[in-house]
Amino acid sequence: MDRRQRKTREAIYRAFTALLREEGYAKVTVQQIIDRADIGRTTFYTHFDTKDALLRSFCSEIFDHVFSVDPGKEKTHDFSNAHDIKAKVTHILYHLREHIDVLSGILSGESDAVFMGFFREKLAEMFSSSVPKDPAVPYDYRLNGVVCGFCETVRWWTKHSGYTPEEISDFFFAAMAITA
Amino acid sequence: MDRRQRKTREAIYRAFTALLREEGYAKVTVQQIIDRADIGRTTFYTHFDTKDALLRSFCSEIFDHVFSVDPGKEKTHDFSNAHDIKAKVTHILYHLREHIDVLSGILSGESDAVFMGFFREKLAEMFSSSVPKDPAVPYDYRLNGVVCGFCETVRWWTKHSGYTPEEISDFFFAAMAITA
DNA sequence: ACAATACTGAACAATATGTTCCGTATAATC
């Protein structure tokens, strides 16, 4: 690849990640990226068709890195058939941590955030007394997990709307293992 | 409230929900709502400061309805101290079902969807052999729950970044009850 | 009937997107 291309691409990535940290994905505009990267408007659009295309490309790079199997561990553990899935998860978490600040920018859902904000507030209140008190896990984490598990259940339901509320409720309690 | 206000407000809601179903929240523009509701531009902005304000107001109405305790059940069950939390969940699901098509429009996260799309694809592959085969719950649902549980764990981590990967991993496996 | 107020329409500035054209600068290649 041309050295010029590499440099501008890196400048775009640098600007993009910085803006992600500062404002989150939804608020970042192409114009800001252009200004921050100090490149021509035309140049940006020859590299990426749109802001989403940039994000896609960016995610590809991150995940190629995060899901690359650690060569050192590859020899001692067998990840392929789920025996050491926990070690694999830990390994991925280590990689993710390297991008942890950028992740916040991407994960700050802006579109469904309002709805989810309302929903989760109500749900947290409702589930607060049902979450098992496990000293090994922060209560806050567990409650959040149950609340999100329910949100995700509803989301799943919107795509499999053939089930009845009772069935959905059964699935949820079977999966979350909380006091019913 | 003035009858005119009620009528325009309802026209806005009608247009908004229809557009939510058709395109999802992120793609809907204020202009579309105005055109669909067949009202003046000025009128919309006297009712709502912004598209987000409309969504907030809309969510308030939905949740006031969804979380209203069923008077019939209120007498026979004691929801307040989590004895019949499962019945309460089912009850909420019934209410949610009435808005199920609108929910899809709101829940179709557009901003973090790209990232999550990548992430979840990889995770589903990874967890596919770790999900317990429970005949009472669709495998698809369970896998989705585990994948989302992990995504949400990462999201939670970005807001509690003091923990180590090992700790986070422990929390996750303690909460999800899958084969480690 | 009348006063209050909600709606309308048009125009406006500001901002963002994505494209086009052309000149310049920097590569890779001979």
Next chain:
DNA sequence: GATTATACGGAACATATTGTTCAGTATTGT
């Protein structure tokens, strides 16, 4: 070192959306 290819830059452009302003009209509740 000269040449050719191509990446970059800048300015201008059309288009779309947002949110505001203002004067005039229509509808309400009293």
